[in-house]
Amino acid sequence: MDTLIEFASQSIADKSGIVTVLLATFPAVLFLRGGRNLRCGAVTIFVGAVILILFGVEGVVGAVIVVIADILVVSAAVITMRKRLLEVEAKLDAARSDIRELEITEGRRQVFSAKASVEHATTSVSR
Numbered sequence: 001m002d003t004l005i006e007f008a009s010q011s012i013a014d015k016s017g018i019v020t021v022l023l024a025t026f027p028a029v030l031f032l033r034g035g036r037n038l039r040c041g042a043v044t045i046f047v048g049a050v051i052l053i054l055f056g057v058e059g060v061v062g063a064v065i066v067v068i069a070d071i072l073v074v075s076a077a078v079i080t081m082r083k084r085l086l087e088v089e090a091k092l093d094a095a096r097s098d099i100r101e102l103e104i105t106e107g108r109r110q111v112f113s114a115k116a117s118v119e120h121a122t123t124s125v126s127r
Contacts, residue, residue, distance in 0.1 A: 035080075
């Protein structure tokens with residue numbers, strides 16, 4: 001029993017660097033449901049983590065490299081999302097402007113229609 005516990009603890013201690021690097025890829029996994037660029041970035045980070053492990057760069061150094069890559073992907077996602085948000089805001093402003101113009105036009109049409117009805121009623125009464 002002691003040898004099994006020693007073997008398990010030694011195995012975990014040997015693989016702790018690998019586990020650290022793979023855990024650092026977790027934020028990238030959240031982007032797998034995102035757009036195409038985010039999915040590609042997440043897969044690239046995971047492949048990069050595996051390559052780091054294969055080259056023996058594991059532990060804190062490998063995790064830091066992976067976290068920096070995660071930060072770059074998150075930054076790109078934020079910039080892209082901000083651009084999309086600005087585009088949506090511009091479209092929303094244009095729609096508000098169009099609605100305002102339609103309301104003004106409808107108000108003018110109603111006033112014109114009311115004036116025409118009054119004029120028609122006055123001409124029919126005077127005949």
